[in-house]
Amino acid sequence: MNEQSLHNSPEEAVEKTSRRKGKAGARPLESVMQLIFFICGFIAIAFVLVITIYLIISGLPAIREIGLVDFLFGTEWASTAEDPKFGILPMILTSIYGTAGAIVIGVPIGFLMAVFLSKVAPRRLANVIRPVVDLLAGIPSIVYGLVGLMVLVPFIRETFNTAAGESLLAAIVVLAIMILPSIISVSETALNAVPKEYEEASLALGATDIETYFRVSAPAAKSGIAAAVVLGVGRAIGEAMAIMMVAGNVANMPDLLSSVRFLTTGIAVELAYSSGLQRQALFSIGLVLFLFIMCINVILNVFLKRDKEG
Amino acid sequence: MKKMKKLLAAALSLAMLAGLCACGGTTETEAPASEAPVSEAPVSEAPQTDTPETEAPAALSGTVNTDGSTSMADVMAAFQESFGDIQPDVTVNYSGTGSGSGITNVLAGTVDIGLSSRALTDEEKAEGAVENIVALDGVAIVVNPENTVTNLTLEQIAQIYTGEITNWSELGGADAPIAVIGRDAASGTRGAFEEIVGVEDACVYTNEYESTGEVIGSVAGNPNAIGYASLSAVDDSVVAVQVNGVAPSEATVADGTYAIQRPFVMVTVEGTELSEAAQAFLDWAMSADAADEVEAAGCVSPNA
Numbered sequence: 001m002n003e004q005s006l007h008n009s010p011e012e013a014v015e016k017t018s019r020r021k022g023k024a025g026a027r028p029l030e031s032v033m034q035l036i037f038f039i040c041g042f043i044a045i046a047f048v049l050v051i052t053i054y055l056i057i058s059g060l061p062a063i064r065e066i067g068l069v070d071f072l073f074g075t076e077w078a079s080t081a082e083d084p085k086f087g088i089l090p091m092i093l094t095s096i097y098g099t100a101g102a103i104v105i106g107v108p109i110g111f112l113m114a115v116f117l118s119k120v121a122p123r124r125l126a127n128v129i130r131p132v133v134d135l136l137a138g139i140p141s142i143v144y145g146l147v148g149l150m151v152l153v154p155f156i157r158e159t160f161n162t163a164a165g166e167s168l169l170a171a172i173v174v175l176a177i178m179i180l181p182s183i184i185s186v187s188e189t190a191l192n193a194v195p196k197e198y199e200e201a202s203l204a205l206g207a208t209d210i211e212t213y214f215r216v217s218a219p220a221a222k223s224g225i226a227a228a229v230v231l232g233v234g235r236a237i238g239e240a241m242a243i244m245m246v247a248g249n250v251a252n253m254p255d256l257l258s259s260v261r262f263l264t265t266g267i268a269v270e271l272a273y274s275s276g277l278q279r280q281a282l283f284s285i286g287l288v289l290f291l292f293i294m295c296i297n298v299i300l301n302v303f304l305k306r307d308k309e310g
Numbered sequence: 311m312k313k314m315k316k317l318l319a320a321a322l323s324l325a326m327l328a329g330l331c332a333c334g335g336t337t338e339t340e341a342p343a344s345e346a347p348v349s350e351a352p353v354s355e356a357p358q359t360d361t362p363e364t365e366a367p368a369a370l371s372g373t374v375n376t377d378g379s380t381s382m383a384d385v386m387a388a389f390q391e392s393f394g395d396i397q398p399d400v401t402v403n404y405s406g407t408g409s410g411s412g413i414t415n416v417l418a419g420t421v422d423i424g425l426s427s428r429a430l431t432d433e434e435k436a437e438g439a440v441e442n443i444v445a446l447d448g449v450a451i452v453v454n455p456e457n458t459v460t461n462l463t464l465e466q467i468a469q470i471y472t473g474e475i476t477n478w479s480e481l482g483g484a485d486a487p488i489a490v491i492g493r494d495a496a497s498g499t500r501g502a503f504e505e506i507v508g509v510e511d512a513c514v515y516t517n518e519y520e521s522t523g524e525v526i527g528s529v530a531g532n533p534n535a536i537g538y539a540s541l542s543a544v545d546d547s548v549v550a551v552q553v554n555g556v557a558p559s560e561a562t563v564a565d566g567t568y569a570i571q572r573p574f575v576m577v578t579v580e581g582t583e584l585s586e587a588a589q590a591f592l593d594w595a596m597s598a599d600a601a602d603e604v605e606a607a608g609c610v611s612p613n614a
Contacts, residue, residue, distance in 0.1 A: 078495070078511060079495045079496070080495040080496055080501070080511075081495075081510075081511035082510070082511055083511075149531070150531075153531075154531065154532075157532065157534070161487075162487065163476075163486075163487035163488055163489035163490075163516050163534050163535075164489035164491075164516045164517055164528075164532055164534065164535065165532075166516075166517050166528075244520070245524075248516065248517040248518070249494070249517060249518040249519065249520075250515045250516065250517060250518050259515070259516055259517050259518075261518075268520065269494045269518060269519075269520045270494050270495055270496050270520070272380070272407065272408050272496070272520060274408070274410060274411075274496045275408075275410035275411055275413075275414050275496070276410075276414075278495075278496065
C-alpha cells in the first residue's frame, strides 16, 4: 500500500506543478511549501553573502593599517612582537608550494588509479577497491594528521637527520593522500563517460589497450580530469587540521625540510589567543584565503561548463 | 526499500541531533551548584553556620562569568567546585578563550572577571585593568626522557631559544640537533616564558603549537626536542629539567627559587563595581581558603 502511494506521489507532484500557476491561491499548502522552499534556498545564498561581507568588513581594516604591499609581500610574521610584523608572503608561498607539491604527487597516482578502476581492473576487483577509496574520503582530517605525526614525522626526522620531522615535505605527503579520493572519483566518472565507440574505433585501428587509454580516453575526458585536479587544489589549500599537526607551524619561508606555516594554519594556530590588530590580521589572512578559494571555484566552474558543452 | 531508507535517514538524523546536543553541553563548564554533597548539609542549608573565615554570611545567588586563560582551566575547575559548596546558588561560568581575550572582554564589560596567565602590561593597567593574583604557576622546561641533559642554566635556555646553541653536544648531551618547540605567538605561556628568560621576540622556533598538550606530545615523541609548559601540565612522558640547579616543584615556585614562574591573575576593572556574587567569589579566591584548590590544581598559592 505504502509502496504504491509513494510511487504515485511524483506523478501527482508533476501534475500539481503544471497547474501551479493557475491555482496557487486555491491550494494553501502549495503556496506555503513554495514559501518554505524559497526561504531555504535563500538561506544558503544568505550565508554565502553574510560570510563574504563579514570577511571583507573584518579583513580590510588590518590590511589598510598594515598596508597591502607590506601585508602580502612582507616576509616576516611576528604578530605579538614589540614592533609587530604582519607579512604573510611565507604563508602564501607555503600554501602554494604545499598545494602544488600535493598535486604533483597526488594527481599522477590518482589519475592512474582512476584509469585502473575505469578501464583495466576486472569489474569485481574494481567493486572492492571503489568503496575503499570512498572510505579514504570519509576519514576525518585529524586522523590523517595523527598518522602523519606518528609515522611520517619520525621517518623524515631520522632519514634526513633534522632536529624535527615536522616539515613542508610531511605536509605535502599528507595532503597528497588526502586529495586522492576526490581526484580518483571525479576522474573515474569522467573516464566512464567517454563514449565506448571512441575506444572501440581506436582498438579497431590497431592501437593497444594502453595506447587507447592514454591517447583516446584520457584526452576525451580531459576537462573532467582537469576539474578533478582543481577540486584537489581546493581541498589541499583549504585543509588546516591535518597539516597543523605535521607542518611545525613556524612562519618560515618555505623549504622542503623546515617547519612551515600555511594560510589556514596561520589562522588556526593564533586565533584562540589573539587580540587587537593581530586578530584583525588573522581575518585578513582569511580574506586572502577566501579569494584564493573563490578563484579556484571559478576555474572549476569553467572546466565543468566546458565539460557539459563539449 | 524506500520505507527502509526513510527510516534509516530518520534514525541517522536523530543520532546526529543527539550528538549535537551532547556536544553543546561541553563547551562551557558550569559549577555544579546544586550538587552540594549530603555530608556538608549544614553548609548548604544554613550558610550562617558556614566555615568560620568565609566573609559572606548571607547566601548569595547569581551568576559570575569568567573568561580568559586556558592555562587556568584546572584552577578554575577546582574553584568552581569548591565555591559551589560554599555558595550553592552562585553559578560560576568559565570559558577558556585565552588571556588576551579575557582581558579584552573584562575591559569591554562583557564578563565579570577576566582571567590572565601573565602579569598585566602597563598598557592594560592604564586602561583600568586591576591585577588580583590568585596563584603562581611554574613554567617547566621539558625534554624527552631519552635526553641525558637534565640541568640547564637560564642563560643556556636563552641561548637554545635564540638559536645560539643548536646541538645537544654543546650542552653535554648526544650529538643531535636541538628541536626548539614552543607555543603560538599569542600564548600566555609563551609570553611568560619569553619574558622571564629574556628572549622576547628573539626566539628561533623549530615548531610552534597552539596548545600545551601538543607541545608535551611533540617533546615526548622527539628525542631532540626541548619545550616549555605549565608545571601542572607536565606528565611522565617528558622530563622537566632543573633550571640553575633547581628542579621545578610547588615548593621551589612558592619560595621563589625556581626561576621560571608566572602569576595567574583575576582581572577586574577599576571603578566598576562587581556584583555581590562576583565580589564574593573574588574575595574567596584571594583568601587563604582557596589555597587548597590552587594546590589541587598543581599551582602554588601566594595567599596561603
